Amino acid sequence: MRTIKHPVLALLTAAGLLAGAATVTAQGEPQQAPAQPQTQAPAMEVSESQVESFVDAYMAVQGINQEYTQKLQNVEDPEKATKMQQEAQTKMQEAVSDTGLSISEYQQIAQAAGQDEELRGQIEEELTSRVETEQDS
Incomplete structure (x- = not known):
């Protein structure tokens, strides 16, 4: 089936894909540096069911991303x-x-998984379990 070599990188990429237009700033808007250095946000409490839902969503998003990446390779019309x-x-x-x-x-x-090693471990463990289950099927 498919192997996930860099799940955290892929995870952050998937989150970025979903951000879409919401993160795009208006053209011509001046970019200002933050007045104070950004501090790390406090750890987010994520339940086991949220981790499972996140992994479900992540796997679905990855599948869609792969499908459309292949489709877009053959498209010449912008x-x-x-x-x-x-x-x-x-x-x-x-x-x-x-x-x-x-x-x-x-x-x-x-985003929290990118900063919280414990959460990242839970997600990677769930992902690995799912991928192994798919391969055994």
């Missing part, structure tokens, strides 16, 4: 490519919502 990217983003958002997590919750868990 308008069609943009339309397909929007379609992929919508499907990814629906996949996350179907797990019971909001897009915001998904992104927060992904």
Whole structure:
């Protein structure tokens, strides 16, 4: 089946894909440096069921991402490519919502996993378990 060599990197990439237009700043808007250095956010409490939902969503998002990456390789028309990217983003958002997590919750868990080694370990363990289960099927 598929192997996950760098799950945290892929996880953060998936979270970024879902951020989409919400993180894009207006063109021409000046970028200002923060007045004070950013401090690490306090650890987020994530339940076991949220980890399971996150992994469900993550796996679905990865599948959609792979599918559309392959489709986009053969598209030469920029308008069609943009339309397909929007379609992929919508499907990814629906996949996350179907797990019971909001897009915001998904992104927060992904971000927390990047900073919290224990949470990252829980997610990687669940991912590994799921991938092994799929391979045994």
